[in-house]
Amino acid sequence: MSSYVLKRLLILIPVLLGMTLIVFSIIHAIPGDPAETILGQKATEQSKEALRLQLGLNKPWLQQYATYLGDLFRGDLGNSIRTKASIATEILPYLAATLELTVTSMLFATFVGVNAGIISAWRQNFWSDYTLMIIALMGVSMPIFWLGLMEQWIFSIKLHWLPSIGRMDQRDPVESITNMYIIDAMLSGRWDQVWTVMKHLILPSIALGTIPMAVIARMTRSSMLEVMKLDFVRTAKAKGLSMFFVVYKHALKNASIPVLTVIGLQTGALLGGAVLTETIFAWPGVGRYIYEAISSRDYPVIQSGILIIAFIFVVINLIVDLLYAFIDPRIQYK
Amino acid sequence: MSKPILEIKDLRTHFFTDRGEIPAVDGIDLYIQPGEVLGVVGESGCGKSVTSLSVLKLIPQPPGKIVSGSIVFKGKDIVPLKESEMRKIRGNSISMVFQEPMSSLNPLFTVGHQIGETIRLHRGKSHKEARIHTLDMLRKVGIASPDAILNEYPHRLSGGMRQRVMIAMSIACSPELLIADEPTTALDVTIQAQILDLIRRLNEEQGMAVMLITHDLGVVAEMCHRVAVMYAGKVVEEGSVHDIFKNPLHPYTQGLIQSVPRMSETRERLYSIPGNVPVLSMSLRGCRFAARCEHVMPRCLEAIPHLSQQEEGHSCRCWLYESTQEDAV
Numbered sequence: 001m002s003s004y005v006l007k008r009l010l011i012l013i014p015v016l017l018g019m020t021l022i023v024f025s026i027i028h029a030i031p032g033d034p035a036e037t038i039l040g041q042k043a044t045e046q047s048k049e050a051l052r053l054q055l056g057l058n059k060p061w062l063q064q065y066a067t068y069l070g071d072l073f074r075g076d077l078g079n080s081i082r083t084k085a086s087i088a089t090e091i092l093p094y095l096a097a098t099l100e101l102t103v104t105s106m107l108f109a110t111f112v113g114v115n116a117g118i119i120s121a122w123r124q125n126f127w128s129d130y131t132l133m134i135i136a137l138m139g140v141s142m143p144i145f146w147l148g149l150m151e152q153w154i155f156s157i158k159l160h161w162l163p164s165i166g167r168m169d170q171r172d173p174v175e176s177i178t179n180m181y182i183i184d185a186m187l188s189g190r191w192d193q194v195w196t197v198m199k200h201l202i203l204p205s206i207a208l209g210t211i212p213m214a215v216i217a218r219m220t221r222s223s224m225l226e227v228m229k230l231d232f233v234r235t236a237k238a239k240g241l242s243m244f245f246v247v248y249k250h251a252l253k254n255a256s257i258p259v260l261t262v263i264g265l266q267t268g269a270l271l272g273g274a275v276l277t278e279t280i281f282a283w284p285g286v287g288r289y290i291y292e293a294i295s296s297r298d299y300p301v302i303q304s305g306i307l308i309i310a311f312i313f314v315v316i317n318l319i320v321d322l323l324y325a326f327i328d329p330r331i332q333y334k
Numbered sequence: 335m336s337k338p339i340l341e342i343k344d345l346r347t348h349f350f351t352d353r354g355e356i357p358a359v360d361g362i363d364l365y366i367q368p369g370e371v372l373g374v375v376g377e378s379g380c381g382k383s384v385t386s387l388s389v390l391k392l393i394p395q396p397p398g399k400i401v402s403g404s405i406v407f408k409g410k411d412i413v414p415l416k417e418s419e420m421r422k423i424r425g426n427s428i429s430m431v432f433q434e435p436m437s438s439l440n441p442l443f444t445v446g447h448q449i450g451e452t453i454r455l456h457r458g459k460s461h462k463e464a465r466i467h468t469l470d471m472l473r474k475v476g477i478a479s480p481d482a483i484l485n486e487y488p489h490r491l492s493g494g495m496r497q498r499v500m501i502a503m504s505i506a507c508s509p510e511l512l513i514a515d516e517p518t519t520a521l522d523v524t525i526q527a528q529i530l531d532l533i534r535r536l537n538e539e540q541g542m543a544v545m546l547i548t549h550d551l552g553v554v555a556e557m558c559h560r561v562a563v564m565y566a567g568k569v570v571e572e573g574s575v576h577d578i579f580k581n582p583l584h585p586y587t588q589g590l591i592q593s594v595p596r597m598s599e600t601r602e603r604l605y606s607i608p609g610n611v612p613v614l615s616m617s618l619r620g621c622r623f624a625a626r627c628e629h630v631m632p633r634c635l636e637a638i639p640h641l642s643q644q645e646e647g648h649s650c651r652c653w654l655y656e657s658t659q660e661d662a663v
Contacts, residue, residue: 231437237392238432239452239503240424243417253442328442329487 004325004332008318019310020072024065027303037297038081077304082296087304091289095308096179097167098285101277102270104201105209110263113213114252117220117259122247124225132217139214148207148280155203163200165282168193204281208274212266219262223255230254256327264320271316272309337409338365339510339543340389340428345403347381347388350396355616358384360567361403363641366511369541371534373558373575375548375590379611381567382547386513389545390430391420408510426456429504433516435496439488445472446484449503456507471502475532494525498532505536512536515547530557551594555579560647563587566612566622569641573648583650585627621653629654 034057035048052058056067071078077087116136120129156164167181168174174181174197175188182201185193227233228251236250237243275287286305293301325331347359359381366372374382387393389405391412404411407428412420432438440448449471450464459467465484472480475498488496497517504512514533518526534557537544546557554561554575561578563571563586571584582588589607609626612618621627624634633653641651 231432231434232440234392235432235438235500235503236440238390238424238430240421240426240455241451242421250440250443254440330441330489 001325001332005322008321012314012318015314016311019314020069020307021065023303023307023310024068026306027299028061030299034299037299072307077307078300080293080298080301082293082298082301087301091286091301091304091308093176093179094284094286094289097283098271098278098287100180100182101201101204101208101274101283101285102267104205105270106212106263106267108205109209109212109216109266112209113216114220114259116213116217118224118247118252120217120221121224121228122243129221133221136214136217139210139217142210144207144211144274145276145280147210148204148277151203151207152280162203164203165280167197167200167283169196172196204277204283207281208270208277212263212270215262215266216259220255220259223258224251227251227255253327257324260320260323260327264316268313268316271312336367338406339368339408340545341365341404341406342385342389343404343406345385345388345405346401347384347393347398348401349398353615356614357567357616358398358614359388360614362564362567362569364562364569364572366543366545368510368543369537370560371537371544371546371558373546373548373554373561374564375551375554375561376564377549377611380564382549382564383515385564386430386515386545386547389513390424390428391415392424422456425452425504425509426507427509428511428513429507429509430513430515431497431500431504431517433519435493435500435520436488438500439496441488444485444487445491445499449499449506452503452506467506468502471506472499474505474536475499475502476528477502492525493521494528497521497525497529501529501532501536505540505542508540509542511543511545513545513547516549517546518553519548519550526553533557551590563590566618567614568622568638568651570623570651571649572641577645577648581648583644583648583655584623584652585629585654586623589626621651 033048034055035051036043039048039051056064059067075088077091079085080087080090083090116132120132123129152164155162163169172193174184174190174193177184177187181197182194185191185197224247228247232254233246233251236246241250272286274285275291277283278285278288286308290302290305292298293305342362342364345359345362346357349356349358362381362385364372364374364385374385376382384393384398388400389407389412391400393400400413403413405413407423412423415423439445443451446465446468449468450461453459453464453467454461457464457467468484469480472483477483477495477498483491483495483499488499491499501517512533517533518529521529530553533544533546536542544557546553548554558575560574561572562569563578563584565586571578571582571587578587579591582591586607589605592605593607595604607626612622612625619637620635621638624630627634631653639651639653639656641649642656643649644655
């Protein structure tokens with residue numbers, strides 16, 4: 001197992017290098033003079049030349065890439081053109097907010113999706129199967145902004161059950177430590193705030209988790225249908241195990257690999273930010289951060305944003321790969 | 335004669351498919367005495383496996399269903415039993431070994447876990463006690479180093495080892511009846527002999543009754559006390575091993591025995607029964623074997639013969655041996 005983990009980690013090195021190279025090349029391929037973009041069109045040729053020298057833009061391409069890699073290695077993502085602040089420090093709270101929302105959305109999506117898929121497969125072509133799969137179909141096809149607005153209209157405006165926007169009660173702000181407010185509220189021992197923060201998470205999590213939930217449900221169903229036909233399921237029944245154990249223990253573990261793949265991909269997609277959900281629920285996440293950078297042509301922020309999202313995908317893929325080997329002992333030996 | 339441990343009476347298991355109702359098991363009568371090895375022989379698709387799955391009520395439902403008949407195990411009919419009651423029987427008093435040791439074990443759990451699971455379930459033992467019991471079982475099925483096998487996953491074992499593990503799992507709760515559904519079909523010939531040896535030893539030592547399902551007459555001659563020959567969902571002949579091999583009555587049984595290759599003969603081509611097993615349907619009339627039978631008579635196409643006793647403990651379902659003119663059901 002440890003040699004497998006090591007191998008997976010070593011493979012990561014070329015992947016990360018390739019990733020930085022692509023991101024670096026894309027930004028370089030964009031036409032236009034960076035110095036002019038930064039200083040504006042009215043800047044003198046002299047000041048532009050001085051800035052080029054300062055940024056090292058006159059150096060050869062490969063050397064610039066090397067400098068860029070060196071900076072990345074030290075955790076320096078450069079500065080935002082718009083705010084002049086360091087991107088690495090600026091993006092962290094946004095990432096934390098996105099992470100918090102992603103985790104709760106995916107917990108909802110996985111729990112509901114996997115169970116719905118199992119119940120569907122348990123009795124294929126039964127009314128429960130049809131009902132759940134119609135709900136799943138609606139889930140994937142529903143526009144997310146419409147779902148979000150409907151949630152707000154029903155649960156906030158009509159029923160007054162849940163807050164419609166934001167992450168916490170503005171009159172009683174959570175002391176920011178990690179900027180994941182559930183954890184922060186726990187750290188400061190404010191259990192009443194934990195509850196408030198959770199209530200703020202419910203509606204955006206459902207809005208964001210609905211599509212992954214539907215995808216997971218469909219994948220679980222088809223994977224379970226495959227596995228339930230296999231011989232060892234019959235063996236498990238012949239042992240005298242109850243259907244619950246046959247399904248949730250013997251079959252589910254075997255059906256879990258494709259489901260896990262889907263969960264990984266969906267998590268990566270959500271961590272990249274969800275502009276629509278974040279906008280509707282006034283959630284200060286990465287999606288909006290990058291969206292604002294794009295609309296103000298803040299290239300260093302866009303570049304770093306792409307890089308971070310790509311990095312998150314790589315890490316999630318690694319975790320999923322390691323989980324495969326943990327679930328299925330045959331994978332390491334292939 | 336003591337009371338049979340298992341008595342199947344007029345069992346009918348039908349499958350309800352798009353092509354209509356298929357009588358896979360069409361009125362079967364079988365019994366097994368305690369400590370006896372009963373061979374159930376027949377070609378593929380004759381209903382052997384469906385019969386064995388019916389006994390554990392593991393017929394996939396839908397499309398399958400036990401339509402009528404009774405399966406009396408230790409004096410109690412299990413057909414009307416609820417799932418929860420059946421679960422107490424499965425793997426405990428009646429257990430089953432399947433044909434494919436490759437796919438019958440769960441690839442994602444260790445051998446020890448899978449055997450231990452049965453013991454914990456039926457004997458209510460702790461993990462630790464179950465482990466000791468599991469090691470005993472592995473030793474019993476002839477695995478030399480049980481400690482090493484215990485934490486292995488099935489894919490690391492050979493076919494023969496896996497089948498031993500399957501058997502260890504089936505006998506872990508000392509069942510009174512073991513159903514072995516072609517337990518050696520997927521194995522090498524040398525391994526086959528070892529596994530059959532093991533099953534016979536368990537039968538002799540523990541007095542465990544065995545229902546051995548096979549299409550291999552060699553295995554039957556070697557292992558069984560009594561034989562039931564099945565054809566197209568019906569038992570066509572039933573008797574002691576001696577009777578069946580020395581004096582086969584039904585033309586199908588005769589054909590089966592003839593089609594076993596013999597070293598002493600120098601025939602160019604091997605003998606085979608012409609034709610195929612008929613496609614089963616509710617509208618079949620007459621003897622199921624009529625289309626392939628060399629003794630076929632007009633009467634054979636009209637009605638199904640009875641399974642009638644020809645000599646002590648030897649019965650046959652064929653018009654050749656029926657003198658009465660009355661029509662069968």
